[in-house]
């Protein structure tokens with residue numbers, strides 16, 4: 001008898017608001033398949049313009065509503081036998097029967113559309129939202145232009161990637177920067193965490209002090225404001241595909257310099273630098289063990305503060321069966337190094 005594979009991480013997926021699509025990806029009257037939170041989902045936009053996120057499978061005989069479900073007004077009709085469901089997932093019509101089926105209900109996720117994203121609230125026990133989605137004021141105000149969008153899929157838990165933010169020392173070794181960021185403030189307040197740091201950036205006019213302020217709103221939404229060279233806004237959306245696979249979307253905005261071509265080239269340069277660094281991190285995240293008790297230097301960043309803050313998002317107990325959680329054996333990934341991963345730029349999309 002073979003032993004079951006050990007858990008990849010001591011935790012499963014955290015609760016929170018998570019982007020499941022960019023707003024522009026779901027048009028009025030359209031239904032679409034998605035897969036997040038280890039669930040098949042249907043995303044659809046009703047004819048009044050409101051976006052909905054529901055479990056994908058029709059409770060009648062299991063058709064996937066993201067592969068042919070038809071939006072009719074504010075309802076979705078299944079392509080298999082025509083049953084209709086409203087935006088709460090209630091069965092409203094069975095075209096060949098006089099009665100509806102009250103037990104046939106589709107689970108419906110709370111949804112908020114903001115900042116160019118469709119966010120769904122995920123909780124492993126389907127409890128209601130515990131906080132609000134932040135509205136990023138700069139977007140749509142006219143002063144900032146964008147977004148420049150990038151997206152990556154990584155074989156790592158969402159927490160592993162977020163931990164990178166408090167790890168100032170890795171910038172020198174993984175990202176080859178001469179000056180590592182200096183963290184001046186790290187504070188957690190309920191579902192939010194604030195971090196302020198400074199970093200020296202080389203520019204054609206000499207080295208300038210850049211400031212970085214990030215505000216995390218739970219595990220799925222992080223708003224990062226960069227100052228010093230040109231004001232830049234980075235709206236990140238990190239979403240669990242399952243408990244060991246994560247999609248990370250970056251939307252970049254820059255404060256307009258009044259010239260569209262300049263704005264666009266500044267946005268491109270900024271996006272590609274952040275993307276370069278992200279891709280350098282990927283092989284580290286995918287191949288690292290999660291250590292419950294890391295051996296830290298006295299001037300490493302606030303790792304344990306970060307982990308304590310993050311632990312509130314797990315509804316289920318975090319496993320303490322082991323202290324080392326290694327990755328699976330991946331023969332096809334044995335030769336992977338940061339340089340090779342960067343060259344292949346896999347899993348990357350930009351528009």
Ligand code: FES
Pocket residue numbers: 058059060061062063078079080081082083
């Ligand atoms: S499977 Fe959807 S109506 Fe039959």
Ligand SMILES: [Fe+2]
Pocket residue numbers: 164170174175277278281
């Ligand atoms: Fe990094």
